Amino acid sequence: MSQLILDRLAATFTGGELEQIGSQHGNEWARVRRDAWRTVATFLRDDPACDLKMPTDLTAVDRVSREPRFDVVVHLYSVTKKHRVRLYAGVPEDDCTLDSLVSVWPGMDWFEREAYDLYGVRFRGHPDLRRILMYPEFVGHPLRKDYPKEKRQPLVRRDDLPINPIKAPHAGEHK
Amino acid sequence: MGLEIYNSTVQAAVNWARKFSLFQYPFVTACCGMEFMSTAAPKYDLARFGAEFPRFSPRQADLLIIVGTITERQGPALRRIYDQMCEPKWVVAFGVCASTGGFYQNYSTMPGADQVVPVDVYIPGCPPRPEQVLDALILLQERIQRGEGHSQIVLKAEAGHDVPIAAIRPRDKGPQAAPLGTQPHAVRPEGAK
Numbered sequence: 001m002s003q004l005i006l007d008r009l010a011a012t013f014t015g016g017e018l019e020q021i022g023s024q025h026g027n028e029w030a031r032v033r034r035d036a037w038r039t040v041a042t043f044l045r046d047d048p049a050c051d052l053k054m055p056t057d058l059t060a061v062d063r064v065s066r067e068p069r070f071d072v073v074v075h076l077y078s079v080t081k082k083h084r085v086r087l088y089a090g091v092p093e094d095d096c097t098l099d100s101l102v103s104v105w106p107g108m109d110w111f112e113r114e115a116y117d118l119y120g121v122r123f124r125g126h127p128d129l130r131r132i133l134m135y136p137e138f139v140g141h142p143l144r145k146d147y148p149k150e151k152r153q154p155l156v157r158r159d160d161l162p163i164n165p166i167k168a169p170h171a172g173e174h175k
Numbered sequence: 176m177g178l179e180i181y182n183s184t185v186q187a188a189v190n191w192a193r194k195f196s197l198f199q200y201p202f203v204t205a206c207c208g209m210e211f212m213s214t215a216a217p218k219y220d221l222a223r224f225g226a227e228f229p230r231f232s233p234r235q236a237d238l239l240i241i242v243g244t245i246t247e248r249q250g251p252a253l254r255r256i257y258d259q260m261c262e263p264k265w266v267v268a269f270g271v272c273a274s275t276g277g278f279y280q281n282y283s284t285m286p287g288a289d290q291v292v293p294v295d296v297y298i299p300g301c302p303p304r305p306e307q308v309l310d311a312l313i314l315l316q317e318r319i320q321r322g323e324g325h326s327q328i329v330l331k332a333e334a335g336h337d338v339p340i341a342a343i344r345p346r347d348k349g350p351q352a353a354p355l356g357t358q359p360h361a362v363r364p365e366g367a368k
Contacts, residue, residue: 135248142282156250
């Protein structure tokens with residue numbers, strides 16, 4: 001459907017900015033070099049043939065054992081051309097940063113805050129990068145695969161909580 | 176001796192009046208709210224049992240109905256609402272999420288609302304049938320009549336009476352006790368908004 005977008009990208013970015021392109025089940029995707037993330041996004045927004053004005057989603061994927069560990073994924077859609085494309089950027093764990101796309105699409109604000117909150121990817125140039133779902137007291141990033149499944153960080157507990165052997169491990173954690 | 180008989184008779188009459196004039200505060204957070212609406216609407220008619228009027232101010236309510244999933248982030252708000260209610264007060268956990276966390280077992284969901292407020296009656300179900308809710312209300316009324324609601328027992332214990340349930344300790348009223356719901360179990364980082 002949107003092979004045109006990949007052709008436009010391949011024709012424009014010849015300096016290795018595109019690490020990989022592909023198509024699966026009729027959905028085209030491109031893996032972008034990390035330092036070209038914002039350049040490619042701006043091109044896709046402004047190119048009249050692509051006209052991808054509507055970013056529908058941005059999130060991250062934790063692939064734990066792979067290097068780089070994280071993928072940031074953005075889904076783009078064109079309302080006029082009715083085509084879409086998916087962009088990936090790999091983000092390593094030791095330098096967990098990526099250029100923010102808020103300057104390209106203002107709507108990316110809360111998406112990037114969510115990805116930062118849950119995966120810990122820091123977006124450079126974001127105007128207000130703080131947690132959006134979890135509370136400020138929360139430590140860590142809960143959707144990382146190495147976050148313990150049952151670890152809880154309570155804000156408040158009863159001071160007369162009855163001793164319950166089933167709940168004791170959780171209840172005692174904050175003490 | 177005569178005083179005690181007099182006392183218990185007055186208590187029985189007062190508790191009888193209390194159990195048929197429950198004013199509810201529905202703390203509705205999730206899909207169980209639909210079933211709660213059904214229970215409160217004419218078909219099942221919660222009003223038959225005296226729990227007619229939902230009040231949306233905790234200061235005018237004595238029955239807190241926790242309807243739906245409680246997250247850790249909501250904990251301080253729920254605790255504050257409970258503390259704002261006048262005593263004696265009762266709490267019903269509506270549905271498995273409010274009772275135990277339900278099928279959520281993760282970083283954000285509280286494993287039961289009884290982690291922050293004392294719950295008198297738990298209603299299982301996802302969501303529970305209205306009949307279960309009516310059953311729970313009747314159970315609660317029986318408990319109110321016997322004077323065994325959590326806050327009733329706490330009040331008795333604070334007045335120096337023997338309380339039947341050893342697990343309930345009187346509330347901490349020492350100088351170090353912060354306003355309930357504001358104890359810093361987690362540390363807010365510097366500069367956080």
